[in-house]
Amino acid sequence: MRQPIIEFNHFTFKYYSQTDPxxxxxxxxxxxxxxVLILGPSGSGKSTLVHCLNGLVPFSYKGDIEGELLIKGNDTRNLDIxxxxxxxxxVLQDTDGQFIGLNVGEDIAFSLENEKVPQHVMKESVQRVxxxxxxxxxxxxxxxxxxxGQKQRVSVGGVMVNEEVEILLFDEPLANLDPATGQYAMELIxxxxQETNKTIMMIEHRLEDALHIDFDRVIVLDEGEVVFNGAPKQLLASHVLNQVHIREPLYLKALKYSGCEIEPDMGLxxxxxxxxxxxxxxxxxxxYSKSKEQGEEDASTPLLEVNNLNFRYQQDPILQNISFSIQQGEMVSIVGKNGAGKSTLSKLICGFxxxxxxxxxxxxxxxxxxxxFERANHIGFVLQNPNHMISKHMIYDEVALGLVNRGYSQKEIEERVWxxxxxxxxxxxxxxxxxxxSYGQKKRVTIASILVLEPNIIILDEPTAGQDFRHYTEMMEFLRQLNDNGxxxxxxxxxMHLMLEYTSRSIVLADGRLIADESAVDVITNDEIVEKANLKRTSxxxxxxxxxxxxxxxFVHHFISYDRKVRARWQ
Known part of the structure; x- marks a missing residue:
């Protein structure tokens, strides 16, 4: 007989700072x-649910609790953190915020050191994990x-080294990983x-990528309530994902657009x-045959040109002989495996x-x-990690900061910030x-702080990481409108879908070299490029x-065009 390990019984939580639960x-x-996979749009309560499970609620984030939450039969209100x-x-989405030790071994051993585990036992445990x-x-x-991907594995090791841990919570483990590394991470989890029989709970926006492995159940939250709790195949055959604006697997969306009858037993x-x-x-x-997407017009005026760029950290070559040009009004993706040099290339363009x-x-x-400073008047850069950009306490002040530094009037600052x-x-x-x-909301604040300045060229490092599908669409459609305006x-x-849907072409890096500069569809359907750059062919x-x-x-072009028109109705 299955043993309950987590039980939410008529559980309601309201932060002291809010009026509604x-x-x-x-x-x-x-x-x-x-x-178990947990899905839901931003603000649905996913992060709060996790905070309740790991003790941050109510011990760090104070609020009112009704009902009960039991972990291994114990009411969490009677336990300490x-x-x-x-x-x-x-395992946090932002792994950098979780590290304590100076190296891998020290970080994994941290909890054992706190418990004064003998060193020889500690070394054996660290090696095993x-x-x-x-x-x-x-x-x-x-x-x-x-x-x-390696940092994520260290974080997992740090929580697993204590054998008493029976529940592992993963907060968007795919958010900052390239497609191939993300697939490997899912296989590792x-x-x-399989080897430990620990209970796994995962929050993830990238549903299709998460379903690379099997889940026993999916729980969907919306506005703080459970709107679905059942098997993945039942969820995929329903209309729940569409109703709460969570992106369905693309192959499934194509079938639904074509009017196919979707049944749970189709291997969805x-x-x-x-x-x-x-x-x-x-x-x-x-x-598919009803209409076909026409090719886009080529932009004509060069705006950014990079010629024979080389860069080293000490004696290690990071980027070698990189050359490309970006035309005025283009929207271009830079893709490749983790560590390929993508972020470094952007830092070089911005002068960092x-x-x-x-x-x-x-x-x-x-x-x-x-x-x-001279480049910043024309080039805006949004970092991948929002915590590396934020310098103010209040949202308004953070978004207004660049305008204040440039001497805009208070009235114009307010209008543009709002x-x-x-x-x-x-x-x-x-x-x-x-x-x-939340992490995803902080990400939007940093994007807003750059968008408000209206630069000539904007470079965004993982702009949609941590965003639900509705906010992803709203953000990308806004950026597309900016792009349409020049x-x-x-x-x-x-x-990969962002690359396909919104960028005319893709610059592909692998091991510090430019291996492709082609249309997004040509890149993602070229198996050799996909393998070298740790990408993933679209379903x-x-x-x-x-x-x-x-x-x-x-067919890929046609789907993207059709899907964009459907989602435009959300705006």
Whole structure:
């Protein structure tokens, strides 16, 4: 008989600072050894649910509780945060905020040191866990030398080294990983689950990527309430995802657009297991044949030119002989594996780092020797980690800071800040302190602080990380409108659909070299480029092949055009 390990019984939680509850009448039971995926739009209560489980609510985030939350039969209100931490381990989305030790071994050993575990026992435990999470060859390495995927493995090891931990919480483990590394991370989590039988709970926006592994259940939250609690195949066959604006797997969305009847027993969880009946295949082909996307016009005026750029950290080459140009009004993605040099390239363009050789031109002017301040008047840069950009306590002050420094009038500052906050989905939080925001909301604040300045060219490092599908769409459509009005935009992204949908072409980096500069569709359908750059072929291409469509690339174009028109109705 299955043993309950987590029980929410008529559970309601309201922060002291708010008038309405964030979680409302939650009735959910999680059983020992289950693997559960938690979905929901921003503000649905996902993060608060996790905080309740790991003890941050109510011990750090104060509020009123009704009902009860039991972990292993114990009411959490009768436990302290230390006791809860011995049962529940949390792997944060921002892994940098979780590290304590100077190297991998020290960080994994931290909790054991606190418990005064003998050193010989500690070393054995650290080695065992390091092997389990496949980081054993980096035990003596500095945390800062690791890639994003390796840092995540260290975080997992740090919470698993205590054998008493029976519940592992993962907060958006895919958010900052390239597609191939993200796929590997999911496989690692699945293997840990199989070998340890620990209970896994995961929050993730990238549903299709999360479903690379099997989950026992999916729980969907919306406005603090559970709107679905059941098997993945039941969820995918329902209309729940569409109703709460969570992106469905793209292959499934294509079937629904074509009018196919979706049943739970069709193997919906993955494109490889999908069973498409002949009449459904016929409907998909007919839907595709109704219209075909025309090619986009090429932009004409060069805005940014990078010529023979080389850069080293000490003696290690990071970027080698990079050359490309960005046309006025283009929207271009920069993609590649973690550690390929994407963020470094952006820092060089903005002047945060100094190249060893090469030239950069902006609007025909050589800016190679310009200062950061001189470039900042024309180039806006949004960092991947919002905590690295924020310098004010209040949201309004943070977004207004650049305008204040440039001497704008108070009236114009207010008008531009209010409008930008509305576009970024932050207007209702305009008087909030930034410390009260989730990671995804902080991300929107940093994007707003750059958008409000209206630069000629904007570079965004993972702009949609941590965003639900509605805010993703609102943000990207706003950026597309800026682009339509002449603003040139570059994205560093691991989101393959963002690359396909919004960028005319993609610059692909691998091991410090530019390996492709082609249309997004050509990149994502080239298996050699996909493998070298740790990308992932879109399931839209795969389903087109599966049903026998003669031109899968054109099918991808058609879907993107059709899907964008449908989602435009949200605006």
């Amino acid at each position: 964030t979680l409302k009448n939650i009735d959910v039971t999680i059983y020992q050894g289950e693997k 230390f006791t809860i931490s011995r049962m529940v381990g949390t 390091a092997e389990l999470v496949e980081i054993e060859h980096h035990i003596d390495h500095s945390i800062h030398e690791l890639s994003g 699945d293997r840990i689950h 969880e993955h494109i490889d297991t999908l069973n498409i009946a002949e009449d459904c295949q016929r409907q998909l082909k007919q839907w 780092e100094t190249m060893n050789s090469g030239q950069i031109f902006l609007g025909g002017q050589d800016i190679t020797n310009q200062t950061i 409008e930008t906050l509305k576009v970024c989905g932050l207007y209702q939080f305009r008087n909030w302190p930034i410390s009260a925001l 603003t040139t935009i570059l994205f560093i992204t691991h989101d 839209l291409f795969d389903i087109a092949v599966k049903v026998g469509i003669s031109d899968p690339k054109q």
